[in-house]
Amino acid sequence: MSSTLERRKARAAWIFLAPAMILIAVFFVIPVVAGLLLSLTDFDLYAISDPGNARFVGLDNYAHMLTNATFWSALGNTLKFVVIGGPLSLAVSLGAALLVNARLVRLRGLFRTIYFAPVVTTLVSVAIVWRYLYHPRYGLLNWGLGLAGIEPVDWLGDPRWAMPAIILLAVWKNFGYNMLIFVAGLQMIPRELYEAAAIDGAGSVRRFLHITLPGLAPTFLFVSVTTMIGYFQLFAEPYVMTQGGPLGATRSVVLFMYEEGFRWWRMGAASSVAVLLLLITLAGTLVQLRWVRRET
Amino acid sequence: MSRRRWGTFALHTGLIAGAVLTLAPLFWMVAASFMRPGEANQLPPPLWSADPTLDNYRQLFTRLDMLRNLANSAVVTVLATVLSVMVTSLAGYAFAKLPFRGRERLFKALASALVVPAQVGMLPLFLLLRELGLVNTYAGVLVPYVASIFGIFLIRQYALGVSDELLDAARIEGAGEFAIFRLVALPIIKPILVTLAAFTFLNAWNDFMWPLIVLSDSSMYTLPVALANLVGEHVQDTELMMAGSLLTILPALIVFLIFQRTYVEGIMAGGVKG
Numbered sequence: 001m002s003s004t005l006e007r008r009k010a011r012a013a014w015i016f017l018a019p020a021m022i023l024i025a026v027f028f029v030i031p032v033v034a035g036l037l038l039s040l041t042d043f044d045l046y047a048i049s050d051p052g053n054a055r056f057v058g059l060d061n062y063a064h065m066l067t068n069a070t071f072w073s074a075l076g077n078t079l080k081f082v083v084i085g086g087p088l089s090l091a092v093s094l095g096a097a098l099l100v101n102a103r104l105v106r107l108r109g110l111f112r113t114i115y116f117a118p119v120v121t122t123l124v125s126v127a128i129v130w131r132y133l134y135h136p137r138y139g140l141l142n143w144g145l146g147l148a149g150i151e152p153v154d155w156l157g158d159p160r161w162a163m164p165a166i167i168l169l170a171v172w173k174n175f176g177y178n179m180l181i182f183v184a185g186l187q188m189i190p191r192e193l194y195e196a197a198a199i200d201g202a203g204s205v206r207r208f209l210h211i212t213l214p215g216l217a218p219t220f221l222f223v224s225v226t227t228m229i230g231y232f233q234l235f236a237e238p239y240v241m242t243q244g245g246p247l248g249a250t251r252s253v254v255l256f257m258y259e260e261g262f263r264w265w266r267m268g269a270a271s272s273v274a275v276l277l278l279l280i281t282l283a284g285t286l287v288q289l290r291w292v293r294r295e296t
Numbered sequence: 297m298s299r300r301r302w303g304t305f306a307l308h309t310g311l312i313a314g315a316v317l318t319l320a321p322l323f324w325m326v327a328a329s330f331m332r333p334g335e336a337n338q339l340p341p342p343l344w345s346a347d348p349t350l351d352n353y354r355q356l357f358t359r360l361d362m363l364r365n366l367a368n369s370a371v372v373t374v375l376a377t378v379l380s381v382m383v384t385s386l387a388g389y390a391f392a393k394l395p396f397r398g399r400e401r402l403f404k405a406l407a408s409a410l411v412v413p414a415q416v417g418m419l420p421l422f423l424l425l426r427e428l429g430l431v432n433t434y435a436g437v438l439v440p441y442v443a444s445i446f447g448i449f450l451i452r453q454y455a456l457g458v459s460d461e462l463l464d465a466a467r468i469e470g471a472g473e474f475a476i477f478r479l480v481a482l483p484i485i486k487p488i489l490v491t492l493a494a495f496t497f498l499n500a501w502n503d504f505m506w507p508l509i510v511l512s513d514s515s516m517y518t519l520p521v522a523l524a525n526l527v528g529e530h531v532q533d534t535e536l537m538m539a540g541s542l543l544t545i546l547p548a549l550i551v552f553l554i555f556q557r558t559y560v561e562g563i564m565a566g567g568v569k570g
Contacts, residue, residue, distance in 0.1 A: 005467070006395070012473035013394035020387035023443035028409070031417030031424060038420055048423075099311050104304045113556060114315045117322065120552040122502045124520035125541035128527050129325045132534055138337040140324055172321070177563065184564035233413055236504045240524050254415055254505075262509055267419050274416045285411055 039271035048265060061272035071273065073248055074256040075280075077163060081252065082231045082284075085167040090223060092175040097182030098212075112183070116176035123173065127240040130169045131156065134241075156242050159249035166237045166250055174230075178223045185219030186212070221292050225285055232281050253277050322545075329353070329539040336534040352539035362543065364515055365522040369501060369547075372434055372518060376441040376500040377493050383443050385489055388451025389481055393458060394473070403452075406445050414440065414506075422509055436510045437518065441500045447492050450562065454488035455481065491562035494555040501548050519544040 039061055041047075047054035065071045099105070100112050118126065133140045134155035142152040155165040193211050202210070234252040238244050244251030244259075253273060261270030328336040330348040356362040390396075391403055421440070422431070430436035458481050466476045482489075504520045511517055514525065523540050530536055552559060 008473065009394045010396035013390040013396040013399070016386040016390035016394065016473075016477070019383045020443045020448060023383065023439075024406075024409075024445065027421060027424075027439050027443070028417055031420040032412055034420035034424075035416045035418075048426075096314060099307065099314065102307055104300075104307060105311065106308070111311050111315060112560070113553075115318055116560070117549070117552075118318060120498055120502075120548050121322070122520055122541075122544045122548055124502075124504050124524050125325075125544045126321065128523065128537055128541050129321050131527075132328075132336070132537070133321055133324065135337075138339065138341060140320070140341050143339065143341050172318070176318075180560060180563045229411060229413070233415065236520075236524075239504075240527065257415060258505070258509075261419050262422075267423070271416075271419050274413070274419065277413055278416050281413055282411060 035271050035274055038268055039275045041268045043266075043268040043271075045265040047267075054268070057268070061269050062276070064269065065272055065276065070248065070251070071253075071256060074251045074253045077249065077251060078232060078234055078253045080163055081167060081170070081234050082228055085170050086224070086227050086231050088167065089171045089174050089227060090178060090220075092171055093178035093223070094182050094216075096175060096179040097186060100179065101183050101186045112180070115179055118173045119176040121173070123236045124240055126173055127169065127237050130165075130172075131241045134165055157246055159247045162242055162246055162249045166234075166241065169237060169241075170231070170234075174227075178227060181219060181223055182216065185216045189215035217292075221288065225288055228284050228288070229281055232277060232284070253280075325538045325541055325545075328535050329542045331535045333533065333535055336538070352536045353543070355536060356539055356543060360526065360540075361515075362519070362522060362540065365517050365519045366543065368434070368516060369518040369520075369544075372437045372507075373497055373500040375434065376438040377496045379438070379442045380444060380447060380496040381489055381493050384447035384492060385451050385482070385485065386477070387443075388448045389455045389477055389485070391448065391452040392455035393460070393463060393481065406448065410445055418506070418509060425510060431510055432512045432516055434516075437507050438500065440506055441496055441503075444496065447496065450492055450495075451485065451488055453565070455485050458484050487558060488562070490555060491558045494551060494559045495562065497551050498548055498559075501551075 040056060040058060041054045042057045042060070043051075043054040096115050100108060100115065105111070132138075134142075136142060136152055136154045136157065139155070141155070146152065153161055155161050189211065193215075194207060197207050197211060233254050235254040235258065238250040238252055238255050239258075242250045244255050254277065257270045257273040257277070260266045260273060324341075327342075327344050329352055330350070331342070331345040332347060332349055332351070335342065335345060391399065425431050425436045425439070430439070462480055463476055466480050471479070502520065503518075504524065507518045507521050508524070511521060514522065517525065523537075523544055526540060527537055
C-alpha cells in the first residue's frame, strides 16, 4: 500500500473519530478529572455563585469522610447490597439460564422474553410498584406470606428488612440480563463434552460441576465484575422507595453523594465521596481479577 | 410416566413458576391502574377491578399534565438515539477499518474508562452545563448519552467483519472515505446500528439520576423524574401511581418487543466477547 493511501485513511479516521472523541473529552474525561480536583476544594453553595470562594483544602474532605459516621453507614449498606445482592442475582441468573437452555424446553423464546422483561422496565416505575407490593397491610407479598402462615413483615419500615427488600427488587429487575449472558456462555460449551461424559456414566450433578461450571468460568468473571460495578451505583431504588431510611438503613454511597452535592451543595465533599466510590470499585475489580487468576 | 417425561414436566413446572413470579408485579401494576381509588387497598388483594375505569389515566393527562413529561421523554430519547447512532457509528468504524498511529493505545484508554463510575464526573458536569446555560434544557439531559464508549465497542466489533477488499475496491473506483462509509460500510453494519439504537433508546428513556440532577422545572421533567416526584405527594393514590408507572414503562417495553431479537443478540455477543 502506498503511504498516501495510509495518510488518507489516517486523516479520515481522525475526522470520523472527532465528534465522539470531542464529546467524550468534554463531557466525560474533563469532568472526571475536574471531579478529582473538586474533591480537593471546599466548593460549596457560596462557590456556586462565585467560584472564587472555593479554596484548595488538600485531602481535608477525605479526612472528614473517613470520620463521618453517615459515610461509613452508607458504605456498609452499599457493601451489603453488593456482597449479598450481587451473588444472589448471579445465582438466580444462572438458574434461569440453565432452565431456559435445557434441551427439552418448549417455547424457549417466550420464557426468555418473559424473564428478560423486568430488565427493560423503568427502574423508577418498578420501584414504585414494589413499594406497594411491600405495603405491610395491603401488599401482595405479605398477603402471599400470610397464606403460608407467616406473620406480616414491615418490609420498608423496619431497618432490618429494608435492605433485603431492596435486594429482592434488584434481583427481580436484573437477573434477566446476566441470564442472557450465561445462556450465551452455555452455548459456547461443546456438546461433545456432555456426550462423552454421559458415555463415561457421569451423572447430571457431576456433568454440571465438571463441565458446565468450568466452561462458564470466563462468563462468570465478566458478569461478576460488571454486576459488581453496577451494584456499587445503587441509587434510584432507595431514592424512590425509602429515601435512604428507615434510620438510614438503605442510604447508599451514591445517594449520600447526591444529598451532599445536590441537596446541601457541598460539592467538594460530594466529589470526595465519588472518588472514594471509584477507588472502591477499582479495588473490587482488581480483587476479582486476582482471584480468578489464582484459580486458573 | 417415564423418567424423561417426569424431567420435562418438572422443568416446565419450574419455568412456569418462574414466569408467574416474574410477571406478577407487572400484572398487578396493570390491574391496579384500572381500579377505582382505594380499590387496590383491600384484603384479599383484588386481581382485577370489579368496575374497571380509565379515570386514573384521564387524571394523569389532565390534572397532572403528564403528557408534557411524556413529550419531554420522547424528545430527549429520540434525539439521544439519533445523535448517538451517527456519532458512534463513525467512531466505531474508524477504530475497526481505518488504521492510524496510536489507534490501539486510544482504544485501550477508552476501555479503561469503562470502570469509572459516571458519578465521578457528574458534579463537575453539572457545574460545566451551568456555565454553558444548559441546565434545565433538553441538550443538558442528553449530553451523556450521545457518545457512548460501550456503543463504540459494539460497532467496532461488528465493523471488523466488513471486508477490506470491498472498501479498497471502492477506493480504486475513486470514492471518498465518507462515501465509502455511507454507501459500502453502513449497509453492512446496519444490524448492529439497530441494536445500538435500541440500547440507547432504553438507556435514555429509563435513566433517572442524571435527569433528576440537571432538570429543575417540573415542566421539563422526563417521565421517571416526574413519577418519582409525584409519588411524594400521591403516595396514598395507589391506583393513580400504577397508571403513571405503566405509562412510563410501556414505551420502553414496546420498543424492546419490536427490537427484541437484535437487542438480545447484542447483549449475548457483548458478554461472550467480554
